[in-house]
Amino acid sequence: MIKRILIANRGEIAIRIMKTARKMGIETVAVRTAVEPNAMYLSLADVIFDNTDDATDIPVFLNIDKLIEIALKTNADAVHPGYGFLAENAYFADKCLDNKIEFIGPSPDAIYKMGNKTIARKIALASNIPMALGHEGNVSNEEEAVKIAEKIGYPVIIKAASGGGGRGMRIVRKSEDMEKMFIIASKEAEKAFNDPSVFIEKYIENPKHIEFQILGDKKGNIIHLGERECSIQRKHQKLLEEAPSGALDDKLRKEMGKIAIQIAQAVNYYSAGTVEFLLDSEKKFYFMEMNTRIQVEHPVTEIITGIDLIEQQIRIANGEELKLTQKDVKLEGWAIECRINAEDVQAGFAPDPGKIEKLSMPDDHYVRVDTGIQAGSAIVASYDSMIAKLIVKGKDRKDALLNCKKALDKVWIKGTKTTLPFFRMLVRHPKFQSGNFTTAFIEKDLEQYHYNSEYEEMLAAWLATKLFIEENLTEESINIDFRKSRDISPWLLNKRMNQF
């Protein structure tokens, strides 16, 4: 039985895992780093391992030997990797097991097979899983790429074999572009995943991204917990997810769920996992990849099923058999998750790191907030830009959207620019409201990435004018005096001083 878990992660997911562990009476160990020594996740841990004097170049959450050492030193009998970092590293999972530390996730073998996209493709093919037309195995050079693409027919997509998260991915529409795109994708893949190998598939135009949540135990029982709709993405980065998806009826859900389970069975999968599909306009679906970890967007599934996925992961790691059968899984209501990131929507979603000065989130009964950030926290450039996940529920999609709109207006974040204006626009967009959108939505259907209500610009203009007056005009008259700034407000002065 697991008694103490080392959390090999930080931020909101570390907190998410610790909350469930506490509920189950399991202790947790968190790692304090020099980058964020006062981070919020540390306050929830039972044991803190101080790693602030670590002089190595790589972050501790990517340092396999160091993490094993910490687990052994702190008597942790299990490791939860969260998402990102080493969550899908088969070698890390293997190393944990070698040291008699339970890895809360699937087997190293399943991680390896699904992590390598060309192997995953072969397995899926062998199991008769529907897939986009493609070439088996990696493509070695530009000439071969051109030949394969001619055979499949343009447009095609080049993907990194060890890839994920949209990196090492390029869409090619004509043979003239192939050489260039092949090189870019391969180089990007090498940089991001330390593996330049890529493969080629038919590119499905304007699909929906639909993924199925899987749960399996070590006895071979596998069920699915329904789907998530993740079509709202920009450059393959998900921004908003919902569950269920309006594009699926019970029949299609059953069919896709069956296939998802089949894929998981093919690698003897246990723990929580996600099978990603593309769904085209004719409701034909294609297996894309399987993610062998807990995902950022897992809360929307938890809300509509009432199942704590982290708890299930821990129980499965303990060797417990699934208590749930497929029949027990009922999807109720609707859930939407907005990823509120420190990004500048008006500057192409560029990260905007900085210190969060004020943070206040709604606490209505229909809102769940998963965050690792509080007022005073810093969004540091070395990690991701997430501030909080705003998860909203409703009895149906319309109700959830309405609640989402209300909740977004109550979020108050000061210190960095955020993706809030994007979501405020999105929930008001007719096409988004209709549910009839695809992964091309942001690129093709949007003219503006943010929402501002009437008069907001005018109020901002008023403020600019007020500041100008305070800085440049003298008190009693309205004569310009550019040399003196006597009337400068303490607020502005403060702001200026903070800039240095």
Added chain:
Amino acid sequence: MANDKLQIKKLYAVSSDNRKYSFSLPLKHSIRIGKRNYEVQLKQDEKYGTYILWKNRKYPVEIVRSRQNKYEILFNDISYTFSVETPFSLQRMKVLSKQKGKAEKEFVKAPMPGKIIDVLVREGSQVLRGEPVVILEAMKMQNEIQSPVNGHIIKVSAKPNTNVMKDDILVEIKVD
């Protein structure tokens, strides 16, 4: 009297896409919409920081930067850039822009994928043709990306230490 000449009755906040908002002086703490005046208050407290209270709603506000008469304001999480002009400076602006004909926008794009090493201009900066605006590192080489025109910067999208793809817009320049 020379002093009278400097008496200012109005100020104009001109947005980056040239919308003008005029305010009479002394500045009123209210804004007129149709036939009604609505009170505007700039407030600050421990919980919310600085905010504007308008029609019973709080809006977060922030000064992102200010330089001379240029202000970038974050209002309800959206950034707005204004130059605040007096009637005289506004007149001068008009004359200048008339002399140079209708100003056009020019986009400076990344000629290749790479990493932004440095951004040498800010919103509002004047640039001359051939003047470097961004340093882009690609294939281990540092490249100076130059302004193709004389003008002033109206938007800076490039950020140091971020990666850009080919044809990503780095800066927008209003042609003078």
